Amino acid sequence: MDNIRLDKYLWAVRVFKTRSDAAEAIRTNKVLVDGSYVKPSREVKIGDRIDVKKVRLTYSYKVLDLVSSRQPAAKVPEYCLNITPQEELDKLNVPRETIFVMRDRGTGRPTKKERRELDSLMEDFYFGDEED
Numbered sequence: 001m002d003n004i005r006l007d008k009y010l011w012a013v014r015v016f017k018t019r020s021d022a023a024e025a026i027r028t029n030k031v032l033v034d035g036s037y038v039k040p041s042r043e044v045k046i047g048d049r050i051d052v053k054k055v056r057l058t059y060s061y062k063v064l065d066l067v068s069s070r071q072p073a074a075k076v077p078e079y080c081l082n083i084t085p086q087e088e089l090d091k092l093n094v095p096r097e098t099i100f101v102m103r104d105r106g107t108g109r110p111t112k113k114e115r116r117e118l119d120s121l122m123e124d125f126y127f128g129d130e131e132d
């Protein structure tokens with residue numbers, strides 16, 4: 001196997017659920033290869049370091065071997081090594097802060113406008129201002 005596209009590789013090693021999700025993440029600068037932003041069509045090489053930003057974490061992977069078809073989860077370590085630093089993984093264990101929105105008793109379900117405001121608040125809280 002000589003050439004494999006980055007989006008196809010990330011899908012094959014189960015970093016993303018679909019190839020289109022992988023391509024979208026690459027296009028929106030959430031994926032770096034050896035410290036550089038790239039296009040989905042970039043060819044992956046053995047030894048490349050791939051950094052993927054998901055929510056508030058940046059996962060790091062090292063390419064061990066090339067693969068073009070989606071692999072079972074048990075075989076992924078043969079093709080891709082997770083080299084994410086421990087301090088990044090520790091962010092997963094941070095207790096989640098809860099957002100409590102006070103609503104008057106008996107007012108019923110939120111209106112469409114209130115739901116959009118709640119969703120916006122939650123999105124800002126969990127995704128924040130990502131620095132790209």
